[in-house]
Amino acid sequence: MTTANTTLEAIFVSHKRGLRRIHPNRSLIRVEGLKNKNLASNFVGNAVISEYKKEGQLFINKGMITRVHGNSGVLMAKFERNLPPQMVGKKVFVKLFKVEELSY
Template identity: 40%
Template sequence: MPSEQGHRRDREWGDHPDTAHRGTHDLRLLFELVMLTDIVFLLVYVKGRHLSYQRGKRNTNPNTSLVQIEGVDDSKAASFYLGKKVAFVYRAKREVRGSNIRVIWGKVTRPHGNSGVVRAKFRNNLPPKSFGATVRIMLYPSNI
């Protein structure tokens, strides 16, 4: 039975007296608070793309993956990422410990060629389904 305010389906978010204070006003206050406190959010990883396994003409070597790092286009720039941790983040169907997001961790081992591609070894070999998928190259451990 609708009340004098109308049916709940006909009201917009924030029209209810209890939720009227939860509109864009709070977002504006939060944004101003962030601007006043000079909080800077640092990104701790760089995006990369899983290209393929290391391979010869006929044979693939699935225990070493080739990763193209975003913004890296020569082997000298790729050498900065040697030893950095790599994470392949994916969603699984079944929930484990309250989450269906899983991670396969690895490490950048050496450059591959002259175009900024690096080799990475993962704890478990990456599945072939991940070819072309995004990986995260963490900016730690630092060697600076």
């Protein structure tokens, strides 16, 4: 669906977590090649797309990178619909352009 020159592949690592609670509305994604906070901060505001199949039909979930998580280049994103836990370790695509605000 996506072309290589407009997107970067990333891995959905986990949901944001606290000591006693998981926050499923915030997703942590890791882009290969981002090793520090300074490089990752360039992606804040970019669009993110998650693709998955359900009952043979392709669904596209759009989102936006909201901030950097930690010092190792992990990004935090918010999607229109929360990503399910079954997608941990699966690919998402980071677009190379900024978006304003997502209209939910």
